Amino acid sequence: MLTRVRNSNIELLRIIAMLMIIAHHHVIHNVTDVCSLSSPVVSDFYLCLQVLGKIGVVIFFLISAWYLCDEKMTNIKKNYLRIFTLEKQLFFYSIALSSGTLLIHHFVKSFPSLSTSLAIKSVIPVWGEIWWYCTAYVAFLLFCPFVTRSLVMIGQRLHFYLVLLLTVTWGVIYGLTPLTYLGVLGDSFVFFIILYSFVAYIKWYGLVPNERQSWILAIFGCSVLIACIICGGILKKVTGIGLFEKIQVGFAGSGKLPVILAALGIFFIAINKKHLWHNKIVNSIAASTLAVYLIHEYPTIRMFLACQFDIGKLTVSSWAPLVSIGIVLGIFVVCTAIDYVRRFLFKFVLDRHPGKYANKIWSFTTQMVASSRVWMKLTKDIDEPSQELRA
8 A cells, every 4th residue: 555655844834733732832831930030121022922832733733634635535434543552642642641750749749749630531631621722633633534525515605704713703703802701712622623614614615825925924923913012012011010921822713813814824835835755864853743732732741841941040041032942842852752662662662564453443333333223223314314403
């Protein structure tokens, strides 16, 4: 069977997106509030790092959504296999990291301890929501085949009206205000479905912006975010009103329009590269990007990193911004190296027969469901609507 050669333009973008996410976590989880730093310039620099993470999350999802759009036919099994593959990795890291936490804390008391709730969540990592992105993505994959089929069946015209409605309600009302309206949550699978609806329309109906338009989107989105950070900081300093602090990052939340525009622009810049670039090293490193997220964002590791790399202590030196960039790169390298060990183990243990156990579970489950009386009754009712419905 032929395997698809990954486009290194996209894989490099995946790596960059993860670096942006690490930079965001370096700031948002830190023990020091960067808004309280004495130097406005340094404070604004760290707020820019914080903004990068939200752009990185959208880019990371867009890469997956772009390829999922190609599967217009409903294929529940394929998405189940994706979830099964993802679950293997999540379960491995949740158990390995929880066990590692117990071991390290036993010898180093200053290392964060494993709470009872975290131990329980580590056994069911997806439903325990240890990593919000993975939980939201699994939920999205469950709905994706049905969403895709529905979008195909409604056709271009109704799909356009849907995109238009989402643009007004989500893009304008929610996306251009620092508050949450209409119950829209950025960090959820609903956000992913909304993004997917946009991406599907753009890809299916040939509306991919050219490279020049992509650059305009990226520059405009980033400019708005940077302007909010700078202007909010100046207004806060001049007036002394803390409310302006919210303006600095208010438009940089999950799903905010400037974030989406910046992410779409950067993503389509990579898509529009006419020269297809294939680099085994880049592709290999990119395959570990999810693991980088899983490792450094595990609660005890996150707490440890936040305390070890206290921005308040780093800013004593004028080299703090460069040190922070080095920390971000260092976290990425160490986590990638750890995942190479995991991949080596999987290659000779769990992945010796790819999909074998997943297919067996799928076949057993579908046979059990199909042979059940409840299922036969339900499908009969669906195939043969009642007299009231026919009337």
